[in-house]
Amino acid sequence: MQEIHHRLRDLQGRQNPLQIIGKDIASKTKLLCLDEFHISDIGDAMIMRNLLESLFTEEVVIVTTANWRPDKLYEHGLQRARFLPTIDLIKAKMSVVNLDAGEDYRLISLEKAGVYFRGSQNEVESSVMNLFDLLSKENKHSEMIELQNRSVLTKMVSKEVIWFHFDEICDGPRGKDDYIELAKQFHTVFISRVPKFDKDKDNARRRFTWLVDEFYDRRVNLVIDSEFALTSLFTDSLGGTEKDRTESRVIEMQTARYLGEAHLP
Structure with missing residues (x-):
């Protein structure tokens, strides 16, 4: 679109x-x-x-x-x-064909590969940093980058791996074009401190959904840390079908099968 x-x-x-x-x-x-x-x-x-x-x-x-x-x-x-x-x-x-087998096997049986870190910042920071070090290898540093002519602060960036605080990448003047640009440049994106999306986080929730959609389509690896379980990020009254799709995609993005697919910049 x-x-x-x-x-x-x-x-x-x-x-x-x-x-x-x-x-x-x-x-x-x-x-x-x-x-x-x-x-x-x-x-x-x-x-x-x-x-x-x-x-x-x-x-x-x-x-x-x-x-x-x-x-x-x-x-x-x-x-x-x-x-x-x-x-x-x-x-x-169009002809509508129902292929629902009653269970979402993608959510039930796919093996998780450990890229969703749950806990306080003190509890997970070292594990997330170790994974970033493992994936980036070359020189890494914190710096401002340009997305659609706007400056964005990174926690850490290397040639093909980048790390943001959630507020920096989803709670400001960001749009789909920003996430498309990121997906083209980086095969792995880390996002720290993803919050629970209550009513006062509705705009950030929408941007997070856009981010997940663009990353999923381009097979970007997404590493998340949060104090909350993935299935509790969205309250039942928010998000509608977007909630189900985003949860499902983030779960799939943790699987060995997804992580083994080639990046599509």
Whole structure:
């Protein structure tokens, strides 16, 4: 979707830009496969109907997976009523197949590889530092880096491994482009002191979700330390389907299988 938004900016002032984008995609692609289709951003939600209509008009075949049925897409999202016609379009144009086996084996049986450190800062700092030293090898130091022309303070950085305090990377003026840029540059990212996401942390929670999504897509290794268990980071009343997806992805990102996959910068 980031690419679609970039194209829309390039086509600013043109009539029916999403039709132009749909025709361009169709000229190169007859079968479009999307893994884990979800909508979490109001900007994506507002353009999705016209984008899908354009692709369907151009006879692009779309195959996608999702963790929930269409009626649950963008649940609790801003101005969701304006997104409901998109859900109707999906249900009218696509066949929905339920593959739920009753258990999420990814959460139950995958072996954890020890990249989620739970405890106070004093309890986990040395273990996290030892892992950073092991992965970075070359010279490492704390410094300011530039992300989208904004300065960000690191706890430690080396050539392909970087370490942030949570507040620095998720509790400030950060956007998806920041996380895409990080995912391109670093194969491993450490984040310390991830908090429990109660109501006053809603903006930080949203940014953390964006970060996890971008890192997951590019197979970035994510090392986290927190005082809280992963499954208690989100309160039940916050996050909706985003909560389930983010928890599931962070759990998978701890597995030997995920960690063994190649970085996709």
